[in-house]
Amino acid sequence: MTISIDRxxxxxxxxQPNGWLxxxxxxxxxxxxxxxxxxxxxxxxxxxxxxxSAIRIELASPxxxxxxxxxxxxxxxxxxxxxxxxxxxxxxxxxxxxxLIPFYVGARDMAFPRLNAVAFWLIPPSGLMLIAxxxxxxxxxxxxxxxxxLSITTPQSGQIIWIISVLLLGGSSIFGGINFIATxxxxxxxxxxxxxxxxxxxxxxxxxxxVVLSTPVLAGTLILLSFxxxxxxxxxNPVLGGNVVVYQHLFxxxxxxxxxxxxxxAFGLVSEILPVHSRKPLFGYTTMVxxxxxxxxxxxxxxxxxxxxxxxxPWMRLFFTIATSFIAVPTGIKFFNWVATLWGGKISxxxxxxxxxxxxxxxxxxxxxxxxLAQVPFDIHVHDTxxxxxxxxxxxxxGTVFIIFSSIYHWFPKVTGKMLGEKLGILHFAITFIGFxxxxxxxxxxxxxxxxxxxxEYDPQFEFVNQIxxxxxxxxxxxxxxxxxxxxxxxxxxxxxxDNPWNALTPEWLTxxxxxxxxxxxxxxxxxxxYGYGDPFFDENKKI
Amino acid sequence: MTTLDSSKEIQKNKSEVGEHHxxxxxxxxxxxxxxxxxxxxxxxxxxxxxxxxxxLPEGAIYELELPIPTLNTILLLVxxxxxxxxxxxxxxxxxxxxxxxxxxxxxxxxxxxxxQLFEYxxxxxxxxxxxxxxxxxxxxxxxxxHVTLGTxxxxxxxxxxxxxxxxxxxxxxxxxxAVELYWHFxxxxxxILFIILYLL
Ligand code: HEM
Ligand SMILES: [Cu+2]
Numbered sequence: 133m134t135i136s137i138d139r140x141x142x143x144x145x146x147x148q149p150n151g152w153l154x155x156x157x158x159x160x161x162x163x164x165x166x167x168x169x170x171x172x173x174x175x176x177x178x179x180x181x182x183x184x185s186a187i188r189i190e191l192a193s194p195x196x197x198x199x200x201x202x203x204x205x206x207x208x209x210x211x212x213x214x215x216x217x218x219x220x221x222x223x224x225x226x227x228x229x230x231x232l233i234p235f236y237v238g239a240r241d242m243a244f245p246r247l248n249a250v251a252f253w254l255i256p257p258s259g260l261m262l263i264a265x266x267x268x269x270x271x272x273x274x275x276x277x278x279x280x281x282l283s284i285t286t287p288q289s290g291q292i293i294w295i296i297s298v299l300l301l302g303g304s305s306i307f308g309g310i311n312f313i314a315t316x317x318x319x320x321x322x323x324x325x326x327x328x329x330x331x332x333x334x335x336x337x338x339x340x341x342x343v344v345l346s347t348p349v350l351a352g353t354l355i356l357l358s359f360x361x362x363x364x365x366x367x368x369n370p371v372l373g374g375n376v377v378v379y380q381h382l383f384x385x386x387x388x389x390x391x392x393x394x395x396x397x398a399f400g401l402v403s404e405i406l407p408v409h410s411r412k413p414l415f416g417y418t419t420m421v422x423x424x425x426x427x428x429x430x431x432x433x434x435x436x437x438x439x440x441x442x443x444x445x446p447w448m449r450l451f452f453t454i455a456t457s458f459i460a461v462p463t464g465i466k467f468f469n470w471v472a473t474l475w476g477g478k479i480s481x482x483x484x485x486x487x488x489x490x491x492x493x494x495x496x497x498x499x500x501x502x503x504x505l506a507q508v509p510f511d512i513h514v515h516d517t518x519x520x521x522x523x524x525x526x527x528x529x530x531g532t533v534f535i536i537f538s539s540i541y542h543w544f545p546k547v548t549g550k551m552l553g554e555k556l557g558i559l560h561f562a563i564t565f566i567g568f569x570x571x572x573x574x575x576x577x578x579x580x581x582x583x584x585x586x587x588x589e590y591d592p593q594f595e596f597v598n599q600i601x602x603x604x605x606x607x608x609x610x611x612x613x614x615x616x617x618x619x620x621x622x623x624x625x626x627x628x629x630x631d632n633p634w635n636a637l638t639p640e641w642l643t644x645x646x647x648x649x650x651x652x653x654x655x656x657x658x659x660x661x662x663y664g665y666g667d668p669f670f671d672e673n674k675k676i
Numbered sequence: 677m678t679t680l681d682s683s684k685e686i687q688k689n690k691s692e693v694g695e696h697h698x699x700x701x702x703x704x705x706x707x708x709x710x711x712x713x714x715x716x717x718x719x720x721x722x723x724x725x726x727x728x729x730x731x732l733p734e735g736a737i738y739e740l741e742l743p744i745p746t747l748n749t750i751l752l753l754v755x756x757x758x759x760x761x762x763x764x765x766x767x768x769x770x771x772x773x774x775x776x777x778x779x780x781x782x783x784x785x786x787x788x789x790x791x792q793l794f795e796y797x798x799x800x801x802x803x804x805x806x807x808x809x810x811x812x813x814x815x816x817x818x819x820x821x822h823v824t825l826g827t828x829x830x831x832x833x834x835x836x837x838x839x840x841x842x843x844x845x846x847x848x849x850x851x852x853x854a855v856e857l858y859w860h861f862x863x864x865x866x867x868i869l870f871i872i873l874y875l876l
Pocket of ligand 2: 391
């Protein structure tokens with residue numbers, strides 16, 4: 133029951149190509165741009181994943197025998213930069229944000245469609261440039277944090293290309309953020325109140341505020357860093373009277389909020405998925421909104437918890453420990469709200485739901501280790517060890533990437549009108565969940581026992597545990613296969629999904645699947661209760 | 677619903693959005709300026725931290741002469757006022773008056789840039805001499821870039837404000853208002869910069 137897209141094209145955007153070709157065009161349609169972000173991000177994810185596999189192969193033995201040391205450093209830097217700036221940030225923000233936000237506010241497109249397309253098209257060239265730097269004179273070697281003086285003393289060309297591409301990606305992110313804020317605040321359909329918006333809108337509003345407030349600081353910092361590298365100024369070079377700690381402050385002023393830029397949208401997405409598949413309203417809508425905004429405010433004042441060992445004065449340590457610990461409060465509220473949403477619901481066990489529940493479990497672990505890391509006496513022992521690596525992978529992979537997959541299972545029928553296969557989906561989940569935990573849980577132990585991060589070689593006593601971790605990584609790599617096969621089979625001849633296979637109430641489901649070019653045939657529906665599940669009439673008519 | 681109906685519907689909805697159009701473009705610009713302001717905030721924070729914790733080496737020169745920057749402050753403040761006049765004139769459909777005010781504004785911007793360059797050439801320190809020198813050039817340079825961009829945009833809109841054939845009229849004020857807001861923003865940044873860099 134899909135509505136032909138061509139007919140709508142007469143009304144709008146008639147100059148743009150149809151069919152799959154439009155995904156290669158400078159399309160202004162928010163749905164096309166969303167898919168562009170998703171597919172582009174996924175391709176970079178495959179590259180970043182390949183690099184991660186190489187890293188884990190190297191770490192399966194204590195000596196650097198698989199990769200030369202400097203190549204290891206380059207792979208590590210590329211892996212981190214690609215995963216953060218080319219996969220997670222563009223996908224949880226750009227892909228799902230562009231696809232869903234206009235539906236959620238009842239609009240036909242984003243506020244600034246042209247800016248939107250520009251923001252997307254900045255990404256492929258800067259990503260390719262970053263990767264190409266490896267083949268020129270070697271990629272950057274100083275990690276995704278590019279701390280000076282390391283970033284000043286390692287080979288220049290790679291570092292400069294790294295800076296340029298991160299600047300472009302930051303610009304893309306800021307353009308996206310401006311667009312989301314304007315769309316959510318200004319483009320709401322008449323009659324739709326802020327407190328009726330689906331939770332993902334609030335998450336994206338909070339995230340975009342963080343993007344707009346903090347990304348420019350990173351840009352300024354990287355400009356200064358590039359002066360240090362090219363023009364030999366001494367902003368961050370102690371030899372010339374500069375101050376490396378200033379770089380760290382400025383960098384983390386962006387990069388702590390950046391971790392929320394990576395996870396807040398996932399909070400929003402899971403809040404959309406759980407109510408649908410457990411047939412219950414989202415628990416504690418208002419507290420959810422306030423905790424998102426609380427996280428935004430607190431998230432801006434905790435950055436120095438990354439710098440407890442950088443000669444930070446005692447008063448600063450105290451302040452940032454307390455502020456960071458406070459973040460656990462809104463985060464905890466959200467966790468309990470999700471559990472309460474599931475509690476007593478009619479839970480369907482499907483791939484989307486499994487990945488969401490996987491998220492909740494992994495995220496609790498990552499949150500707990502986060503609070504532990506916020507305590508100075510503990511952190512000074514495990515800072516820059518594998519404990520930190522375990523912490524943030526539990527959140528970024530176990531949290532956000534799980535939600536990206538959950539969302540793909542949930543919204544695939546929306547985008548294509550076809551269902552994804554459940555058997556392959558559950559297999560995908562099982563391998564991912566086992567592989568992920570096998571890979572990263574042992575790294576807590578490694579860190580507590582003193583294995584430093586970011587080094588190609590390590591003490592032989594850690595060999596066995598590192599091999600377990602590498603086997604987990606292998607499973608994670610394998611887990612992509614059932615996923616890709618599933619996508620391929622479903623696109624070719626998947627089961628028709630109908631317009632609303634999940635019987636969901638949020639506005640994107642109240643139109644055909646796939647949706648027409650301007651989202652609705654007539655007026656946008658006014659959805660005052662996006663989570664009004666549990667109505668007996670509605671559930672009796674449940675189709676699947 | 678027939679195709680015609682739905683296309684009418686879309687048309688109607690479009691015009692609905694169209695009414696708000698002016699409004700949210702300005703909103704987007706303000707959001708952008710907040711972001712831009714944060715870049716400066718980062719620079720200011722770095723500068724102030726350096727000042728507080730990084731003593732300069734013996735004999736480093738960091739005393740600045742005040743006359744040129746004071747003149748520059750006055751130039752920019754006056755140019756903000758002339759820009760405002762241009763907007764007022766356009767509102768009364770006096771396009772050529774408006775154009776004249778805009779050209780005057782751009783002229784003031786150019787003089788500002790010339791003075792700035794003059795100062796650069798006569799300063800007793802270069803970009804890499806010491807931490808103060810580097811931060812000084814980075815801050816004023818980044819601001820100067822903004823002034824250059826602003827001046828170019830003013831020249832473009834002054835061309836577009838010309839009588840009869842112009843794109844900018846009292847009914848389409850947005851480009852003028854947008855550049856005006858940007859210009860006030862750049863002026864505001866200069867005032868903060870002047871206080872922090874020259875007076876503190
Ligand atoms: C409950 C909330 C959280 C707390 C209290 C917390 C705390 C911390 C602390 C104290 C560190 C510094 C450890 C060190 O370097 O010694 C850290 C590192 C890190 N955290 Fe979290 N965190 C939290 C949530 C998150 C989230 C939501 C993300 C990402 C989505 C995240 C990503 C990271 C990353 C990437 C690092 C390592 C950065 C690096 O050095 O490369 N954290 N966290
Ligand atoms: Cu942090």
